[in-house]
Each structure stands twice: as C-alpha cells, then as structure tokens.
Amino acid sequence: MNEDIAWRLREAAEAHQPDRARILALVERGAAGPPVRHRTPSFARSWPKAALAGLATAGILATGGLAVAGIIRTPPPSDTATTAPSAPSPTATPTPTRSAPPTATAPAPTPATTTPASPHPSPSSGSRAQNGPLWSEGSIDSHSNVYWAQSNLALKTTQPLTSLTVELRIAQTGDVRDTGNWRTLPADDFTVTVQESGGVLVYRWMLKPGRTVPAGQHEFAGQYNHAAGVRSSANDSYRVDAQSAGGTASVWGGFAPTR
Structure with a gap:
C-alpha cells in the first residue's frame, strides 16, 4: 500500500x-x-x-x-530487527593451585650415649674400703682423656652422719691444676677447700656444724688438668672420717685406673 x-x-x-x-x-x-469602484485608481x-x-x-x-x-x-522506514548484544562470555577465573604442605621430616634419632660403669678398684694392702656404717670406692672417670681427668669417690652410709670429712689427694705428676669439683649433697652443707701441698693437690669437704648427711649413697669428685699423655693414678688416694650414732668410722683407698 x-x-x-x-x-x-x-x-x-x-x-x-x-x-x-x-x-x-x-x-x-x-x-x-x-x-475598484468608489476608490481612486492608483x-x-x-x-x-x-x-x-x-x-x-x-x-x-x-x-x-x-x-x-x-x-x-524519503525511503520508508526499514523494519530492521534489533539484535540484542550478546552477553559477554564469562571470563574463566583461574583456580589457584595449592601446593601440598611440606612433609615434616623427623630428625634422625641421636644414638644414646651409654656411660660404662666405673671399674671396680683393685684391692690393695693400703686401703680400707669399708668400716662401720661406711662403704667406699674410688675410680677415675671414664670421660678422662690425655689432657684432663676426674677422680670419683662413691661413699655409702647405712646411718645418718653428724660429722664428715672427705679428702681426695691427687699426686702432682706434671702440670696438675684444679679445674673444679662437685658433690651430690647440698653445697651449703659443706665447707670446700682446694690447695696444693707437698706435691699433692688436695680436695677437702667438711660437713658444717649442725648439718647431717642422710643414710644412702653419695658421690664426691675432683677435676684437674694434667700434662699431655696417659696419667698414672697409682699415687692418688682418698680418706673419709665420719661420726654417726654408732661411733666414729674411717675408710681410705686409691683410684682404680680406667680400663
């Protein structure tokens, strides 16, 4: 139309x-x-x-x-179909990659260090290891080496002690010098002295008045440097004097070398 x-x-x-x-x-x-009629022509x-x-x-x-x-x-309007813009394709969101947590590696077990038992000292005619309630044993510590050593004294008592004096005597075999000492009993219960006299390094523990050593086994030790090499402990010795309810008692002896 x-x-x-x-x-x-x-x-x-x-x-x-x-x-x-x-x-x-x-x-x-x-x-x-x-x-026009009635008007003047002009x-x-x-x-x-x-x-x-x-x-x-x-x-x-x-x-x-x-x-x-x-x-x-003017051309008739064209019936142009309006095409709706296509929806933009969704952008793919990258999925984060999760790395596996590091596997905890257990540390290699450290082999336990076993300290060999102190060798039993060889009996000698100049020792008395047991007397009354006391029993004693002297030895060289297994950790001693060619430059340093430790002399141990194990002391056992079956009765409480009201008086106690312990001496370790280390012969001067060359460059023997004190490096320390310790005991298993309370430090405040003892007066400790270390001195060299007559070619011997002496460690002395004296129980203070009014203090008591309980029944049981206790240890005393003296530590020292010495000249390089294997040191002989043949001339070293210890002595213990104690007082208990049963009376006085004394023990003495030497230090067996490390085997």
Whole structure:
C-alpha cells in the first residue's frame, strides 16, 4: 500500500510542469484590471497586491512540489530487527593451585650415649674400703682423656652422719691444676677447700656444724688438668672420717685406673 502511494506521487511530481506564461499573464492582468469602484485608481496601490498574489501562487506551487518530492525521496522506514548484544562470555577465573604442605621430616634419632660403669678398684694392702656404717670406692672417670681427668669417690652410709670429712689427694705428676669439683649433697652443707701441698693437690669437704648427711649413697669428685699423655693414678688416694650414732668410722683407698 505504501509503495503504491509513493509511486503515484512520484509520477505526478515528474509530470508537473509549472505554466510560467499563465502565471505571468495573471500578474499582468491583475496590474491592468479596472479600478475598484468608489476608490481612486492608483497604480502604486494596485501593483503590490497583484505582485503579492502572483508570488503567493508561485510559492504554493513550489512548496507543493517540494513536499511531493520529499515524500517520494524519503525511503520508508526499514523494519530492521534489533539484535540484542550478546552477553559477554564469562571470563574463566583461574583456580589457584595449592601446593601440598611440606612433609615434616623427623630428625634422625641421636644414638644414646651409654656411660660404662666405673671399674671396680683393685684391692690393695693400703686401703680400707669399708668400716662401720661406711662403704667406699674410688675410680677415675671414664670421660678422662690425655689432657684432663676426674677422680670419683662413691661413699655409702647405712646411718645418718653428724660429722664428715672427705679428702681426695691427687699426686702432682706434671702440670696438675684444679679445674673444679662437685658433690651430690647440698653445697651449703659443706665447707670446700682446694690447695696444693707437698706435691699433692688436695680436695677437702667438711660437713658444717649442725648439718647431717642422710643414710644412702653419695658421690664426691675432683677435676684437674694434667700434662699431655696417659696419667698414672697409682699415687692418688682418698680418706673419709665420719661420726654417726654408732661411733666414729674411717675408710681410705686409691683410684682404680680406667680400663
């Protein structure tokens, strides 16, 4: 329907030919027409009216032609399908890669260090290892080496002691010097002295008045440096003097070398 109307309008516009001669004749006729009755004829007043009427006629014709041409030339609106923009494809979010936690490696077990038992001292004619409630044993510590040594005394008592003096005597065999001492009983219970006299390094522990040594086994030790090499303990000795409810008792002896 729209195409048929457009075609007819286009054909009418192309067939239209403005009649210029007729338009001019109308203009001239208007200019030469008889004057209006009861009014004084005036060329100046008649001419503008005729001219304006002609111009108006020409304007109407021209405007109609332009309107027809605009209708013909304007293409009908096309039924263009509006396509909705496609939704953007979702961007894939990378999945974080989790590394496996490090496997805890258990440290290699440290082999336990076994301290060999102190060798039993060899009996000698100059020793008395047991007397009354006391029992004693002297030995060289197994950790001793060619530069350093430790002399141990194990003392056992079956009765509480109200008086106790312990002496370790280390012969001066060359560069023997004190490096320390210890005991298993409370330190505040003893007066400790270390001194060298007559070629012998003497460690002495004396129980303070009013203190008591309980029944049981106790240990005393003296530590010292010495000249490089294997040191002989043949001339070393210990002595213990004690007092208990049963009376006095004394033990003495030497230090068996490390085997």
